[in-house]
Structure formats: C-alpha cells, structure tokens
Amino acid sequence: MSEMPEIVTITTVVNETPTVKTFVFDKLFAFRPGQFCMVWIPGVDEIPMAFSAANSITVMKVGDATEALFSLKAGDKLGIRGPFGNGFSPSGKVLAIGGGIGVTPLFTLAASGEVDTFILGARTREELVFADDLAKVSDLKIATDDGTFGFHGFVTGILDQIDVVSYDTICVCGPEMMMKGILDRLVAKGIESRGQFSMHRYMKCAVGVCGSCCMDEHGLRVCKDGPVFTGDLIKTGEFAHYHRGPSGRKE
Amino acid sequence: MSEMPEIVTITTVVNETPTVKTFVFDKLFAFRPGQFCMVWIPGVDEIPMAFSAANSITVMKVGDATEALFSLKAGDKLGIRGPFGNGFSPSGKVLAIGGGIGVTPLFTLAASGEVDTFILGARTREELVFADDLAKVSDLKIATDDGTFGFHGFVTGILDQIDVVSYDTICVCGPEMMMKGILDRLVAKGIESRGQFSMHRYMKCAVGVCGSCCMDEHGLRVCKDGPVFTGDLIKTGEFAHYHRGPSGRKE
C-alpha cells in the first residue's frame, strides 16, 4: 500500500511565541499522542514533527527547514506522511514533563485528559507554549530558567519538590539534558521503567528502514521502535552522551 | 495479488475412453460448472481445460500438449491457474447438450443437480464419456454418429424429437458445428437467448488481457467474458464460420 505524502493546505498560522508557530491544515490525521509525522516543505526538506492536534503541528524555528516553514502562510501546501512511531502509553496516575518545544506531544496527551500533573519548562516567560490550555486540563506547574514566570530554574527543580513515586507513568519530552536530569532521578528511585521519554534523533525515512535514527546500545530505531522509550531502555548507551548527525557521524 | 500457478500432484489417472483420461489431483478448486483452468504441463505448454470436478480435469488427446499430458502418471505434477471465466448460469428447467469432450463442463453442472434432461453425443459407443454417472443425475438421452448406442445420428436429431421450448435454459458444449445446429434451432424458435454456449477459442493468458481468444463481431473475450455466451451474442459474427489460431490468423 502506497504511503505517498498526503498534501495538506495550511488554513491558519498561529504565532505561539516569537520562535514558535502552529500550522493548522485542512486534513485530520488519526494519531496517538507522541506519534509524529514527516513534514515535507516542498523544495526544501522533510522533517519530523509531533502532531499538536489532529490537524496541526507546532514548530520551533531552529534551522533551514523550520525557517522555510515559518515563511509559509494560509493557502500554502505541505506534504504529511504519518502518523509514525509508538506514542505514549500512559496508565494510572500520570505526570508529564515538557521542556521547550518538547511540550507538543505532551500537550496532546494532556488535551485528551490523560495527564494529572504537568510540569512545563521554558527558558523565559515568553517562550512558554500551551500554558493556558494546559492549566485547564491538568495540574500545571511552570518553571522558567530565568525566573520570569513560576519556579525559577529547571523542571527538575519542581520534580524534586513533588512525590514522583506517587505517579505510575512519567511522560517526558524536551532537550536531552533535561530528560537526562529526570531519568537520573527516576533511576535513583528505581522507577526508571515508569518513565516514558520521547527521543529526538535525525530522521530520514521515518519507517524504520534507513537506520539514520538508530540509538546505541541496542540499535533501536527512534522512528519505529520509538520515539517513546521507557527509561530502562535508554539509561545505558548514547543517551545524553552523543547522537548522530545526518551522515551518521557522532555529534 | 499473485496468481502464480498452483502446483498439484496427480493422484489418479482414470481411462475414460481410448482417447479420454481423467487426471485427479491433490488439491481442490472452488469452481462453478463451466469455469475452466489453465493446465501447465511443465516443459510443454499451458492449455485450457474445464474442471470435471473440484480436483480433476478430463482430457481428450488431440495434439502435442494433450499427448504429453497423457504420458503423465500418479505422482507427476501440473500447474493449475484458475478457475477462470463465467461458467453457466442456469435457471428453471434445464436441458444440457454435450458432444464429445464437450460433455465435461456439463457433467459438473449435472453432478450438482442442475440439469433436468441431458443429451449426450459421441462418434461411437466407446467414446461416450460420463454416460453412467449422467444417467443417475438426469434424464439422459444418448446419440452416437454411428448408431452403436442410443439414437443413430447427431444430438440435434434428439433435440428435434423433444419440446425444446419447454426448457428455460439450454446449456451446450461441443464441436462448433454441433453447437451451430443447436443454435439454428433455438433461433428458429426465437429462444436463442435461453441457449448458453460454452465456446472454445485459442487461449494464452486466460485473464482477458492478451486478446488471443477474442471473437467477432463484438470483440468479446472467451476467457473472461465467456467461455459461456448466450445464443444472441454469438448468432452473428464468426461463430461456426471461422476462428483464429495462435498467431491470430483466421482458420
């Protein structure tokens, strides 16, 4: 069965923060929170993005492809392949911890009513994404690196204040160093398998064939075996040490 | 979906007459009476044959491929593609008329209890095929060209003696000249559309693509649109006038 990109038309562009925009399009995709798609920016590149709703992606501008995406407006077209990957599989009492643009897949989890407590982190107040909506659907705690809003410091600071062992599932997405801080704490308490970490690796095929996204030490594919892995699977290996760039070189 | 030949092993060879053998094999095919298969005789050729049961074909030796088939014995293998074609679609009171090896598809029709009266013809007594079995499941009338059994003459002689108009469906298979004699009689009575004639044309693909089996004047494909056609579809055109050989030349 063919899985050619589905061509969608952008209907609305929402400016979330100075560096984050949500692109709403005209077709719905049935996804599980944590699953992602490959977004084809015609003439530029194809890059992985979590769904931020059945008909949207929420994008942080970080380089060439995202910059090109930022130049698009309502009426412009994108190609979407997906959904791909496993997504989160929360059970029991759920804690979500999102940092930066990593909030996106967790936002959809919270929006579907599956998150009890949400810890949201950003560098500074104006870079907080989805905070208002998250406050409506979860017990939201906010941390900013510069203290411009909520807790002054990292999300791990808030984590240290709460009883993490009382949660059955801890869903995490954000910069790898942030995730590392969280994993360390779970390992210390012996509950790393309750942690579900959404990983970011360089993706080319997104269907588990090319090997671009494979992680040491098990050789698991982030696109197909992930992007969500339990803490026990990633605590050894490359996590927080290195990853591979587009050529496969370690970076 | 792949339709590679199904490889079957011959389990029994039944000598029906000096020139007719039944080859029973080890697999069952779900067919409708009148449907046929392509029989691959490895290293020789692939030729069309009606099913004479879900696991058999009944073959008259007429040339190279059938001769090669006749040399096979239990344990030998054949490739079978099919079933193909439309088969008979009888309704109401049914008359079947079979001549020579043309009895085969009609035999399966009678065996499934769908024939009221059966007229069976052959050149001579020892070439009558399936007569005993047919007598059990239908009102059987026999004609031999040389009068060695039953009516002395052609099947059309018997046909002239019965009230053909009392039948709703007249299923026919046999030499084209025999079928022509029958069609003429149906046309004369204005009931040619009650006649269902199983046609024989040179077949190569059996799946309606190559064009080898096409008949004038409508360009219908015997393998796919047939092999069974109602009398009205064939009364004009090439029927009983000519057919095409393997090169497409008229013969």
Add this chain to the structure above:
Amino acid sequence: MIQIKLPEEEIAGVPLRNHMLLAAGILGTTGASLKRMLNLGAGGVVTKSIGPKAIPGHHGPALIPVDGGLINAMGLPNPSKDFVEEIAPLKGEPVVVSIFGGTPEEFGTVASWFPDAAAFELNLSCPHAEGYGASIGVNPRVVRECTEIVKTYNKPVWVKLTPNVTDIKIIGKAAEEGGADAIVAVNTVKAMRISTELRRPVLGNVFGGLSGKAIFPIAVRSVYDLYDAVDIPIIGCGGISSADNVLEMMMAGASAVEIGSAIYDSVNVFSEIAADLYSEDGIPAEEIVGCAHV
C-alpha cells in the same frame, strides 16, 4: 485532484478522443476487440505488434499475474499481413499500428501494408523476442534507421522504447534524429519468475517482461528523463491504473498515455479513469505536461 479537458487538437499527429490509448498487445489482435476498446472509452488504440511473418508465439505459460503486475512472454504472436484485413473496418478511427521487424527493411515492408494507419508505433522494445524488439532497440543507430525508413510512408511515427538500457535518453534521441513524431515509453521490464515447486521458470519462454503497477515508478522516471532529452511529444506507458497516474505521467512529460495491464482488473478502465480525469471546466492538459520538472 485536478481535472483536465479533452484534447482539442491532434496529439503526436493522431486525432485522439482522449489522452489514453490502449497499449500494444493488449486485446489488440483483432479488429473487433480494438473496436470494442474504442467503444469502451479508449481515446485511441495501438494494435498488437505486426511483423513480417505470422508467428504463433511462445509456448505457455505466456502470461502470469504476479505481485503488483503481470509477467508475459507472448513472443510477438501476430497474423502478419492478414492483419490488414482485420483492421480494414476501422479505417478513419484512431488506430495506431504497432509494427516490428528484424531489420530496418522489414520495418519498411510491414509499414507498406498499412496505408490506412493513423500512425505507426515501432516496437523496438519487446524484451522477449530474439532478433526483434529490444534486442535491436538497444542500438541507437538501428533505432534511427528503422524510424527513417518508416517515416518514408508519410505517417506519424511513434517509437516505443525499452527501459532495459543503460541510458534511455540516447535511444530517445536516436529516434528523434530519425524523424520520430513521438516517443512511447516504456515497454515491459525484463523479468521472470520461477515455480519453486516445479523448480523451473514459470514462463514457457523462461524470461519475459514485467508490466503493471510494479513498473509505474520506473516508467515515470523514463518519461521524466526523456522529457529533458527530446523535443518531440512523449506517450507515457507502464503501470497506469488511475486518473492520478495519468496526471503524474503528464507532469513527468507525457502528452498522452497508453494503458495495458490495468485491463486485467477492469475492461472498463478507460471510462472509469475518464470519469475522474475529465471535466468541462478542466485545465488544458498542455498546462501540466512536464510541469514537475524543477
């Protein structure tokens, strides 16, 4: 999906009723079956390839459906000159006569038999006929000479290419130099299957050609390549089975298409595709021909 308008002018010298022709060798052996396909919605028809002498073709199995397509080794069965009479009733219809030969002269001889052809299509591409088709169609000089000789019969000449070459552009250019009015791309891709139970090739001829959906991406690529290499129209062929496939071939560079194996799934494929493809408000096909070249 966009929709297009019916053609308003001849395409590659032939007054096609729509952009889709029946491909050579598909229900193309009799005048009546060609007529039927026109009635069923083909915009034009290409005949079975006709050669200098009648050939019965290879022993069976001659065609086998496989995953995503068909493999066939018919062996160019054809009634030769008798075919003139076959298609006489089709005079005036958009009937392209496919011809083949072992030498340029033989191509010329066969062409001379068909003064009523709407165009000739030169089969320089059948992959399973020794001394014919692809076995001569891989040689640019021979392709040019065959084209030149048939061109002397003052009809549009379409040259049908094999994808089984290192560089299809070279062969396309040779046809163009020989005066071809269009390139038809592509014929089947060399292929075979083996029956593992019988431990022997399943085609009577051992090897044959793959057609159908499986080769569509190969055909699109060939048309795209040729569009950059030649200035004459290209007729896309290979694995087309939907209106979207027709548009895709056009965007790759095809001015029209031929459809063969899709008949396996439906003899009504032309009218089914036409229902999706055409609209009175559609855009002219010319607007999209080659538009995917970036």
Add this chain to the structure above:
Amino acid sequence: MIQIKLPEEEIAGVPLRNHMLLAAGILGTTGASLKRMLNLGAGGVVTKSIGPKAIPGHHGPALIPVDGGLINAMGLPNPSKDFVEEIAPLKGEPVVVSIFGGTPEEFGTVASWFPDAAAFELNLSCPHAEGYGASIGVNPRVVRECTEIVKTYNKPVWVKLTPNVTDIKIIGKAAEEGGADAIVAVNTVKAMRISTELRRPVLGNVFGGLSGKAIFPIAVRSVYDLYDAVDIPIIGCGGISSADNVLEMMMAGASAVEIGSAIYDSVNVFSEIAADLYSEDGIPAEEIVGCAHV
C-alpha cells in the same frame, strides 16, 4: 514447500550463519543496529556504503513507500572513516563492509580502513549518487579496476551490480575478471514518483531507486542471467520477503540472498523466514542453487 539446511561452509568467503544477509543501507549506519539485526536472525550483515568522505545525503523526502515497494534517494549518507570505530565491536562477526568511491583509487583507500571486514561489497550500483555507484558501475573496465584494487586487501570481494544496464552479464563478467569472489544482484531500479497535488517530484533528489516486492521478478531475472555468465557465487537481492522467495532466488542461481525493504513490514523478517526455510532434515542449499536452469 521444501526446506533447506543451514550452511555448513563459508559462502563466497564469509562464514554466514544462514543464507540471508541484511542488505546494504538498511539499518546499516551504526554498529549497534547491525548487531541488533544479527541478533534478530540475519545470517550476516552488509553495512551502509562507506565512502571516502562523510556525506549528509540528499534533502528529504529521501524514502517513500509506494505500491509494492519503496523508492529512496538517500544519497549515500555515511560517516566515512568514523565508521571504523562504529563496527569495531563487531570484529569476528559476519559483517560485510560496503564501500564506494568515485575512482578505483578511492575504493582502495576506503578498503584500507577496514582490516577487520569479513568481506567487502563494492557499491557500483546506487542509482542516485552522481559520480558514484551506478554512474561508474555501468562501465565494465571501471568495475574490473575497482575489483582488482580492493582485491589487493586480501579479503573476499563482492561486487554489487545495478539492474539499470543493457546487459548485466557484461558487468558481472568484468567483476569476475577483476577477481571478485561473488556478485551481488541487484541494487535498486531507477525510478521516481511525482506528487500530482504539488506538481513536483516527491523525492528531494527528484529521482531514486525502487526496491521491494515490485522488483523481485527483475532481480530473479538478473540472477538467472548472471548464473549463466559467471562462475563465481551470486548473492541475490531485490524484493525478497518470504522463504519461498529465498528458494526462488537460489533456484535462479543465488548461493545466498540479501534482504532490505522487507524490514519495512517486519524487523523480524529474518527469523520469520528462517522458521519456514530451515529444517534439520532439509536438503543442502547447494542442491537447489541454479536448479531452475533448463
């Protein structure tokens, strides 16, 4: 279906655990993923093709599933010499290092980096990397020279061929003359698709290669052809997805096979096929290699 025995000897110079290798470029960029595939039942693994300098590869989309297969234009992304460290932990395992270069000398340079390779596979066949792969692999002389130079590193040399040539036998023979220990046939078939809605080619590189079930009949045919032309072992590759497909490739003439795209459907494809293919009472594979040649 018949069943076969596990190999008892080296095949083409490599001690394979079974007759099925992971094909080059499939989960082959990291030592860990190669190790995983060995653990999941591959009889041997071929690495991603490694070249003289690190390449990020083509822009995306780089791989798209299509009817019956995949089209890809990865663009030979590879970490170059860094890969030596990647596979160091796999020393002693049946790891075939796929290498490429723009010249015979570059092939030699890359080969010199991998003294621990079980064998080298020369990628003279990737259809979408300008100056590399098929663009040099269609030239018999270059193929022979690349083989000769890599052969000086005293390891088995497998030469992987492109099906996109007029006559694959000529290239196979050139490799054999250069001293190749085996031929691998085939790499992907040149292909492309177009997004009709965006009116542009779907692959970032415009064109790429078709793999998967769609090309199986093409690959079988290539192996069958080569078996008649060369005396060295052939490794069959292209569209294999079942035990019966493995047997079919062997009957065509393959001593072993490589499997790539079938990973798309299941990462466990090796053990799934092995469960059907092998039995202690099976016949030795050698009995069926090439047995379909009639």
